[in-house]
Amino acid sequence: MSVVNIWTEKYRPVAFDEMVGQQEIIRRVRSLVQALNIPHLLFAGPPGTGKSTLALIIVKELFGDKWKENYLELNASDERGIDVVRQKVKDFARTKAIESIPFKVIFLDEADALTKEAQQALRRTMENYTSTCRFILSCNYSSRIIDPIQSRCVVFRFKLLEKKDIKKRIEFIVQNEKLTAQDEAFDALYDASEGDCRRAINLLQATAAISPDITKDMITMVSSAAKPADVRVVLDYAIAGDFVGAREKLLDTMLKDSVSGTDIIKAIQKEIWNLQIEPDIKVRLTEKTGEAEFRMIEGSDEFVQLQALLASFVLAGRGGA
Amino acid sequence: MSLTEKYRAKRYVDILHQEQAVKDIQKFLKEFPKKKALMLYGPAGTGKTSLALAAAKENDLEVLELNSSDLRNRLKLEETLRPATQQSSLFKKGKLLLMDEVDGVTGTDIGGIQELVKLIHSTAFPIVMTCNDVWQSKLSPVRAKSKLVEMKALDIGTTISLLLKISEQEGLNKSPQFLKQISIKSQGDIRAAINDLESYSRIGNEEMDMNDRRNVSQGIFNILRRLFKERQPFLELFDTTDESLDEILLWIEENIPKEYKNEALVKAYYALSSADLFRGRIYKNQSWRFLVYQNAFQSAGVSFAKDIPLDGFTRYERPKRILKIWLNNQKIAKKKTIAKKYARMVHCSTKRAMRDFTVLTPILKQESVQQKLKLSEEEIAYIDSLR
Numbered sequence: 009m010s011v012v013n014i015w016t017e018k019y020r021p022v023a024f025d026e027m028v029g030q031q032e033i034i035r036r037v038r039s040l041v042q043a044l045n046i047p048h049l050l051f052a053g054p055p056g057t058g059k060s061t062l063a064l065i066i067v068k069e070l071f072g073d074k075w076k077e078n079y080l081e082l083n084a085s086d087e088r089g090i091d092v093v094r095q096k097v098k099d100f101a102r103t104k105a106i107e108s109i110p111f112k113v114i115f116l117d118e119a120d121a122l123t124k125e126a127q128q129a130l131r132r133t134m135e136n137y138t139s140t141c142r143f144i145l146s147c148n149y150s151s152r153i154i155d156p157i158q159s160r161c162v163v164f165r166f167k168l169l170e171k172k173d174i175k176k177r178i179e180f181i182v183q184n185e186k187l188t189a190q191d192e193a194f195d196a197l198y199d200a201s202e203g204d205c206r207r208a209i210n211l212l213q214a215t216a217a218i219s220p221d222i223t224k225d226m227i228t229m230v231s232s233a234a235k236p237a238d239v240r241v242v243l244d245y246a247i248a249g250d251f252v253g254a255r256e257k258l259l260d261t262m263l264k265d266s267v268s269g270t271d272i273i274k275a276i277q278k279e280i281w282n283l284q285i286e287p288d289i290k291v292r293l294t295e296k297t298g299e300a301e302f303r304m305i306e307g308s309d310e311f312v313q314l315q316a317l318l319a320s321f322v323l324a325g326r327g328g329a
Numbered sequence: 330m331s332l333t334e335k336y337r338a339k340r341y342v343d344i345l346h347q348e349q350a351v352k353d354i355q356k357f358l359k360e361f362p363k364k365k366a367l368m369l370y371g372p373a374g375t376g377k378t379s380l381a382l383a384a385a386k387e388n389d390l391e392v393l394e395l396n397s398s399d400l401r402n403r404l405k406l407e408e409t410l411r412p413a414t415q416q417s418s419l420f421k422k423g424k425l426l427l428m429d430e431v432d433g434v435t436g437t438d439i440g441g442i443q444e445l446v447k448l449i450h451s452t453a454f455p456i457v458m459t460c461n462d463v464w465q466s467k468l469s470p471v472r473a474k475s476k477l478v479e480m481k482a483l484d485i486g487t488t489i490s491l492l493l494k495i496s497e498q499e500g501l502n503k504s505p506q507f508l509k510q511i512s513i514k515s516q517g518d519i520r521a522a523i524n525d526l527e528s529y530s531r532i533g534n535e536e537m538d539m540n541d542r543r544n545v546s547q548g549i550f551n552i553l554r555r556l557f558k559e560r561q562p563f564l565e566l567f568d569t570t571d572e573s574l575d576e577i578l579l580w581i582e583e584n585i586p587k588e589y590k591n592e593a594l595v596k597a598y599y600a601l602s603s604a605d606l607f608r609g610r611i612y613k614n615q616s617w618r619f620l621v622y623q624n625a626f627q628s629a630g631v632s633f634a635k636d637i638p639l640d641g642f643t644r645y646e647r648p649k650r651i652l653k654i655w656l657n658n659q660k661i662a663k664k665k666t667i668a669k670k671y672a673r674m675v676h677c678s679t680k681r682a683m684r685d686f687t688v689l690t691p692i693l694k695q696e697s698v699q700q701k702l703k704l705s706e707e708e709i710a711y712i713d714s715l716r
Binding site: 012013014015016017055060064081083085086089091092095098117118123125206207210211213214217218230231233251252255259263264265266267268300303306307308309311312313315316318319320322323326 | 464466469472473578582586591592594595597598599601602605606608609610612613650653654657661669671672674675676677678679680681683684685686687688689690691692694695697698701702
């Protein structure tokens with residue numbers, strides 16, 4: 009069977025030695041795997057730093073060719089609630105592993121997308137199946153995982169990949185795919201990736217689809233086209249006093265690229281400092297933005313909270329806030 | 330006979346847009362009693378009952394219909410089922426037990442669910458159940474015992490072509506544009522769409538209000554007027570209507586800018602934000618006590634965002650957000666199914682794939698990748714249409 013021509017998959021490391029960065033973590037995980045027994049693991053760190061890759065390597069090392077039967081991958085942000093997760097875990101854990109290893113492995117990606125209550129339920133599930141299953145949880149922030157779960161896991165903190173690490177991987181792909189790339193192009197690629205290796209490789213492949221000679225300008229072009237929707241337009245409408253217009257643009261922006269409310273808030277918070285308004289108002293708007301983000305987590309309708317924030321921007325446009 | 334009955338799907342081939350569900354139910358009946366019960370779940374008007382009836386017909390099974398009240402009435406249940414569960418050999422024709430709308434079993438009827446589980450255990454015939462929301466906790470014992478089959482909301486295209494067919498056969502001569510409007514309004518509920526077609530065919534009026542999806546009582550306009558203009562009564566304001574607080578909140582959200590500007594605009598939305606904050610706490614912790622706070626912020630809080638209410642008549646508008654979100658979901662439905670397939674292949678979340686879709690587009694345009702992801706023809710057409 010040929011490997012799929014999606015480079016993030018084609019060039020996903022399949023052995024410990026192939027991974028770039030995270031050397032200390034790999035050393036410790038490798039020794040756990042060699043003992044043929046792993047505890048529950050928690051991988052915390054930014055996207056594209058190797059969490060899923062390491063989980064896959066672990067099961068491949070443990071189970072060899074049979075890894076697929078003994079491995080269940082779930083993504084907490086895609087599943088419809090903890091009930092679904094539990095049901096799937098239950099179905100999977102019902103049968104015992106056939107191999108000499110007496111457990112199966114469940115990888116729960118983006119576990120921090122689960123609410124606290126759901127995590128409590130997950131904790132019980134972990135306990136119930138602890139004799140037949142090991143959990144590997146991954147998250148961006150370990151602080152969003154409740155203590156009882158953290159204490160049941162060995163926690164590994166993944167660092168953002170360094171420039172040299174990403175460059176090493178990209179150079180390998182460039183060579184293999186018979187591309188050429190200037191040094192400047194590597195720099196541009198790294199900047200656009202924000203340390204996320206998946207993003208860097210996707211950008212490389214998207215650029216290579218245009219031409220095998222990768223230049224800095226091409227990278228910039230592709231990555232700017234892929235930038236998530238611009239909140240600047242929304243804020244411009246609001247500052248100009250057009251609340252209804254701003255609200256409409258906001259909804260369109262969110263719907264077009266399926267952007268979540270929290271992502272919009274983050275973008276707004278950055279954009280405040282580029283607006284043509286007095287510095288003291290910028291500070292007050294930042295406070296309002298923080299308040300809105302806080303309320304968004306507690307509340308039930310992101311869009312209501314965003315509208316409340318937009319109203320403050322309308323006022324700021326008139327010198328208040 | 331109403332059009333919805335007349336055009337109810339009779340055979341598998343009549344069931345629209347549910348290829349997977351049809352396959353699943355065929356397999357279920359063939360493999361019975363490997364699994365004894367099957368649960369069809371999905372939004373209203375997607376063909377759950379029709380599919381169950383069609384399956385019975387295709388397999389020459391007699392349908393025994395049960396409802397939730399039968400379950401609690403043990404005597405009656407046994408009477409109905411005795412021939413079905415015990416004397417099966419005496420009957421030439423096999424049977425199918427149909428249990429419509431199991432989520433209709435309410436809190437006090439919880440015992441009914443237990444009975445249902447027992448029934449699934451003991452039955453000699455396949456049981457097919459339907460419900461809208463299969464993930465509610467009260468159904469979890471049933472879920473564990475059943476094969477779950479999802480019915481998807483119909484897309485606009487499918488709905489339009491069915492309406493076209495009916496319109497032609499019934500000689501209604503409706504314009505495609507009109508049928509499209511009905512289809513959009515139905516939001517994937519085919520029964521609602523056919524009902525609408527029928528009602529308009531009798532009136533013969535081609536003008537329709539795109540927004541009367543949910544039949545909003547005049548009450549809501551009165552509420553808005555009282556809230557924004559008369560500013561009384563406060564806390565009992567919402568008691569006079571059947572509309573839910575959530576629905577009213579959407580209306581207030583839509584119309585605040587018509588009544589308030591500047592400081593008052595900020596204050597009004599802040600009150601609404603507080604109402605939503607408490608609503609979030611209600612949902613998360615089931616603390617219904619907080620309802621009084623949501624109510625207070627949503628009424629008096631918004632009302633008193635400024636000292637003197639705006640004079641004169643204001644034309645209030647229906648909330649546009651929900652319809653807009655739904656239309657958008659239609660538009661990105663293909664994108665989502667592609668993202669899902671891609672995400673599974675590369676071990677990331679569908680959300681992430683959706684966010685990165687622009688970068689991924691050139692990658693997904695490769696034929697080999699499309700094959701590997703098993704993209705459908707429509708999905709490939711969608712990708713090709715992107716620049």
